[in-house]
Each structure stands twice: as C-alpha cells, then as structure tokens.
Amino acid sequence: MALLEVSNLSKIFGGVRAVQNVSFAVEAGIVYSVIGPNGAGKTTLFNLITGIYTPSEGQIRLDGRDIAGVAPHELARFGMARTFQNLQVCMNMTALENVMVGAHLRLDRNLFKGALRLPGIARRDALLRAEAAELMRLVGLEAFIDAHADAMPYGALKRLEIARALAAKPRVLFLDEPAAGLNPTETSEVDSLIRKVADSGVTVVLVEHDMKMVMNISDQILVLDYGKKLAEGTAAEVRRNPDVIAAYLGTHQ
Amino acid sequence: MFRSQFFGLIVLAVILVVLPFVLPNNFYLDLAIRMLINACIVLGLNLLIGFAGQISLGHAGFVGIGAYASAVLTTHYSWSPLGAMLAGALAAGVLAALVARPIFKLKGHYLAMATLGLGIIISIIVRNEAALTGGPDGMPVAALALFSFEISGEKQWYWVVSGILLFSLWASLNLIDSPFGRALRALHGSEVAAQVVGVDVAKYKLAIFVLSAVFASLMGSVTAHYVGFVTPNVADFFHSIELVTMVVIGGMASIYGSVIGAVLLTALPQALAGFEGWETVVFGSILMFCMIFMPKGLVPTLAAKFGRR
Ligand SMILES: Nc1ncnc2c1ncn2[C@@H]1O[C@H](COP(=O)(O)OP(=O)(O)OP(=O)(O)O)[C@@H](O)[C@H]1O
Numbered sequence: 107m108a109l110l111e112v113s114n115l116s117k118i119f120g121g122v123r124a125v126q127n128v129s130f131a132v133e134a135g136i137v138y139s140v141i142g143p144n145g146a147g148k149t150t151l152f153n154l155i156t157g158i159y160t161p162s163e164g165q166i167r168l169d170g171r172d173i174a175g176v177a178p179h180e181l182a183r184f185g186m187a188r189t190f191q192n193l194q195v196c197m198n199m200t201a202l203e204n205v206m207v208g209a210h211l212r213l214d215r216n217l218f219k220g221a222l223r224l225p226g227i228a229r230r231d232a233l234l235r236a237e238a239a240e241l242m243r244l245v246g247l248e249a250f251i252d253a254h255a256d257a258m259p260y261g262a263l264k265r266l267e268i269a270r271a272l273a274a275k276p277r278v279l280f281l282d283e284p285a286a287g288l289n290p291t292e293t294s295e296v297d298s299l300i301r302k303v304a305d306s307g308v309t310v311v312l313v314e315h316d317m318k319m320v321m322n323i324s325d326q327i328l329v330l331d332y333g334k335k336l337a338e339g340t341a342a343e344v345r346r347n348p349d350v351i352a353a354y355l356g357t358h359q
Numbered sequence: 360m361f362r363s364q365f366f367g368l369i370v371l372a373v374i375l376v377v378l379p380f381v382l383p384n385n386f387y388l389d390l391a392i393r394m395l396i397n398a399c400i401v402l403g404l405n406l407l408i409g410f411a412g413q414i415s416l417g418h419a420g421f422v423g424i425g426a427y428a429s430a431v432l433t434t435h436y437s438w439s440p441l442g443a444m445l446a447g448a449l450a451a452g453v454l455a456a457l458v459a460r461p462i463f464k465l466k467g468h469y470l471a472m473a474t475l476g477l478g479i480i481i482s483i484i485v486r487n488e489a490a491l492t493g494g495p496d497g498m499p500v501a502a503l504a505l506f507s508f509e510i511s512g513e514k515q516w517y518w519v520v521s522g523i524l525l526f527s528l529w530a531s532l533n534l535i536d537s538p539f540g541r542a543l544r545a546l547h548g549s550e551v552a553a554q555v556v557g558v559d560v561a562k563y564k565l566a567i568f569v570l571s572a573v574f575a576s577l578m579g580s581v582t583a584h585y586v587g588f589v590t591p592n593v594a595d596f597f598h599s600i601e602l603v604t605m606v607v608i609g610g611m612a613s614i615y616g617s618v619i620g621a622v623l624l625t626a627l628p629q630a631l632a633g634f635e636g637w638e639t640v641v642f643g644s645i646l647m648f649c650m651i652f653m654p655k656g657l658v659p660t661l662a663a664k665f666g667r668r
C-alpha cells in the first residue's frame with residue numbers, strides 16, 4: 107500500500123476548477139515532485155492534502171486512512187508537515203522559537219505546568235532549544251540562531267520553514283517551492299538538504315519550478331496543467347512526454 | 360533574553376518593597392493599589408490581545424462579574440468572600456468558554472464588535488437588576504475575610520496586591536516561554552502555520568480567553584472588597600476601553616508593558632486634575648501622540664531604542 111493515495115480529487119472555487127479529477131500515489135521514502143505552469147493547481151493540491159481546504163470531490167488516503175476534510179492540526183498527528191509558497195513565518199517570534207513551535211505535538215503543552223515552569227517542562231525546553239539550533243545548522247541558518255524572525259532575509263525565512271517542519275519529525279514532508287526566490291548557491295543548498303531529508307527516510311512531496319532541481323532529485327514526477335493530471339512518471343519519462351513538452355512550450359490552448 | 364526579563368521581576372519587587380516607605384500618605388498608597396490591580400487585569404488582557412492576537416473590547420464585563428459576584432453573594436446570600444470570589448471566577452470562565460467558540464471564528468473588526476456586545480450585555484444586566492445590584496447607584500461590599508483573617512487598611516491591601524502582581528508576572532513570563540505560550544504566539548504570527556504543526560487553534564484561543572476572563576473576574580472581586588463599594592461603571596464599555604488602552608500604550612505582547620501602561624494611565628487622570636474640565640481633552644491628546652510616535656507602545660519602543668528586545 108502506498109503511503110499517500112489520492113483518487114479523483116477535485117476542488118472548485120466558484121467557477122474555477124483548480125484541481126480536476128486528479129489521482130496518484132506516493133510510495134513511502136521517495137521524493138515525489140509536482141510540477142506544472144503557474145495556476146496549474148499545485149498549491150491547491152497541497153492545501154487539499156494537508157487539510158487547509160476541503161475537497162469538492164475525491165478521496166485522500168494516508169496509510170489507507172481516509173483523511174479528506176480532516177483538520178490540519180489533526181493531520182500533523184499523522185506525521186504530515188509542510189512549508190508554504192507564500193511565507194508563513196511567525197514574525198512575532200525569534201527564529202529559534204519558530205523552529206521550536208514545529209515540535210508542538212512532541213511536548214507537554216499543559217498551561218499550568220508551563221506557567222509554573224515545572225522542572226520537567228524547563229528541562230524539555232532546554233533540550234528542545236538545542237535540538238532546534240541543530241536543525242537551523244542543518245538547513246544552513248547557523249548565522250541566524252540568535253536572530254529575531256523579522257530581521258531575517260527572504261531566503262533564510264524559506265529555510266526556516268523547512269527547519270520548523272523538520273522539528274515535527276514528520277513522516278511525509280510537503281515543500282511548496284522551497285527554492286523560489288533563492289540565489290543559485292542557496293538553491294543548491296536546498297537541493298542537498300532535500301536529499302539529506304529523503305535519505306533519512308522522510309517521504310518528500312515537492313512543488314518546484316526549478317527544473318534542474320526537480321529532474322535531479324525526484325523519483326517520481328506528477329505534471330499538472332489547468333488542474334488536470336497531464337502526466338506522471340520518472341524524470342526521463344516526463345521529459346519525453348509530448349503533452350508535457352507542449353504544455354511547457356505553450357503550443358496548446 | 361528571558362534572563363533579563365526575570366531580572367526585571369527582581370527590580371520591580373525591590374521597588375514594591377521600598378514604595379510604601381517613601382509614599383507620603385495613604386492617598387498615594389491607594390493610588391498605588393489601584394495601579395497594581397489594573398496592572399494585573401491588563402496583564403491577563405495582554406496575554407489575550409498582545410500574545411494571542413485576539414482583541415476583547417468587553418473585558419470589563421468579566422471584571423464586573425467578579426465584582427458583583429462578591430458584592431451580591433456576600434451581601435444577599437451570606438456567602439463567604441472566598442466562595443463568592445470563586446463562584447464569580449467560575450461564572451466568568453464558563454461564560455467565556457461558552458462564547459469563545461462562536462466568537463473566535465470572527466476576526467478583526469467583527470471580533471471587536473462581538474466582544475464589545477458581550478461586555479455591554481453584562482453591564483446592562485448589572486445596571487437593570489437593581490433589586491440585587493442596587494442598579495446605577497451600586498452597592499456596598501463587606502471587607503475581605505479569608506478564613507479568620509481580615510484584610511483591612513491600605514498597607515495590608517498593598518502587600519496582598521503586590522504579591523498577586525509579582526506572582527502573575529512570574530507566571531506570565533513562564534507561560535509565554537512554555538510550549539503553550541509559544542503555540543499561542545505562533546497562532547498570532549500565522550494561524551495556518553500553527554495549525555499545520557498541530558496547534559488546535561480554536562482550543563488555544565478558548566483557553567487563553569477563559570484564563571484572562573477568570574483572572575479579570577478575580578481581580579474584580581479584589582477591587583470590590585478593597586474599595587468596599589461597587590458601581591456598574593466597573594463593568595461598562597469605558598472601563599473596557601481603558602483596559603485595552605493600557606495594553607496598547609504599555610506595549611502589546613510586552614509583559615512589563617502591561618505594568619507600565621496600567622501605572623501611567625491610572626496616574627494620568629490624577630496628574631491632569633489641574634486642567635479643570637479639560638482633563639479628558641488633554642488625556643485624549645496624550646494618548647493620540649503616544650500612538651502616533653510610539654505605535655508599538657512604550658516598553659517595546661524603548662527596548663528597541665536601547666538595543667534590547
Ligand atoms: N482560495 C482560492 N480561491 C479562489 N481561487 C483560488 C484559490 N486558490 C487558488 N485559486 C485558483 O486556483 C487556480 C490554481 O491555483 P494554485 O495556487 O493552486 O496554482 P499553482 O499551481 O500553485 O500556481 P503557482 O505556480 O503560481 O504557485 C488558480 O486559478 C487560482 O487563481
């Protein structure tokens with residue numbers, strides 16, 4: 107059984123069919139990429155799977171369990187984590203605290219224990235602080251460990267989101283354009299980071315416009331166009347697919 | 360960062376210990392007590408507004424619930440002050456929990472309107488139930504006796520209220536730096552980001568709303584016993600606005616800002632008493648200038664200026 111199975115998934119916004127009848131499956135442990143032109147429905151697909159939107163139609167199964175319409179905070183319990191195309195960093199917190207928030211479900215969140223700073227809470231938080239700093243080093247943000255989030259540049263914030271997602275120790279990680287707006291050096295850093303994450307056993311579902319990165323890194327690629335599934339396969343297969351070539355060169359319409 | 364915050368606690372404790380010995384008379388001690396009580400309420404409100412990012416324009420309603428629970432239950436039903444105080448806190452907490460789910464589906468102006476309405480309803484009830492509450496004239500409240508010990512006189516009240524404030528500050532500093540507090544601040548920073556890491560946003564908003572309502576109610580009871588008299592003003596719209604103004608002037612999401620805001624805005628009307636009829640105008644102008652030149656509030660602005668966060 108595949109880790110993630112999507113069948114006949116659709117989402118309609120008013121008159122816009124953002125995702126239409128899309129089906130695919132993601133095996134555990136692979137890097138699965140979703141590509142497609144602007145407005146193809148990639149982010150909408152992520153929002154459906156991670157519970158931000160409720161599907162208009164179709165099923166989403168994680169480990170065989172139907173998760174369509176389940177709230178995002180519930181899905182986090184099942185090992186889902188994600189980053190956002192439009193940054194969702196908490197600018198009212200430090201960089202390190204942003205990462206620490208990622209570990210939310212692994213902590214004792216009791217209000218009264220927190221307010222009285224019981225020894226257990228303080229000890230766990232000290233460990234978490236070190237853990238979060240380690241994650242920031244992993245994503246290449248050692249320079250910002252003591253920074254406040256609102257003092258960080260765009261490229262650093264994108265990687266901060268990855269660190270936060272990793273702090274949850276997810277089984278499946280959704281990355282929505284992690285390299286958008288990054289310079290070539292930063293992009294190759296993100297590239298090797300994704301490899302490292304995938305090698306550690308985390309399933310990665312990736313949306314990315316940087317074709318070099320996608321072709322290099324992906325085990326499987328899904329191509330969307332106007333909300334529909336256009337093709338699916340390995341990098342080599344997708345690259346040869348005439349429909350894909352047509353969509354990217356804009357010869358249809 | 361948080362080391363230095365606890366250092367502030369020690370500084371404040373020293374000031375509080377020295378203060379009664381340098382204040383010339385009970386008039387100033389009374390002013391100090393009212394500052395400290397307001398600081399407590401504002402601290403609770405700041406957790407909701409500044410840290411969790413959820414506005415409440417009806418918070419005086421909860422202060423009123425506590426004040427009138429203490430007044431009515433001890434006077435008409437001969438409850439013990441402690442029992443009445445806890446009953447008020449329970450009522451405020453239950454009410455807050457009941458309205459939290461529908462109310463926090465709203466955001467921004469709509470949330471402001473809904474909480475405003477809640478506060479106004481409470482204040483109207485207090486005003487209209489004259490048989491129990493004395494209506495617009497208010498009613499007297501017995502002294503606060505805990506078991507066999509009775510708190511009386513400004514000196515005793517001062518120590519009690521100082522203790523409550525110091526403890527609340529310590530607990531609040533702990534809270535915002537705990538898993539619960541970080542989740543709360545995260546949902547303020549980005550609700551969707553908080554959700555996807557597993558924060559049940561509705562539950563956290565409810566929890567902090569109930570906490571700040573219960574705390575406001577407890578401090579309402581304390582006020583009632585200290586003053587020895589309650590009027591519907593304690594629950595009304597203007598008091599709610601005054602509390603929010605203290606949060607904003609002191610600094611949103613600033614623990615010590617809550618204290619500074621409460622101290623300044625409690626003292627300001629006294630300081631302006633010489634303006635004879637123009638106090639309100641001067642008061643309003645000062646607030647306006649504060650907001651124009653220090654939109655983040657006093658403490659965060661000054662902290663940024665001196666290179667600390
Ligand atoms: N919340 C929404 N309400 C209405 N329409 C939406 C909403 N979200 C997305 N859409 C529409 O759905 C379509 C797909 O958008 P989506 O953001 O999923 O595309 P995308 O593939 O992620 O594009 P990009 O590469 O630019 O990020 C677009 O036409 C968009 O305008």
Ligand SMILES: [Mg+2]
Nearest residue numbers: 148149150191
């Ligand atoms: Mg997108």
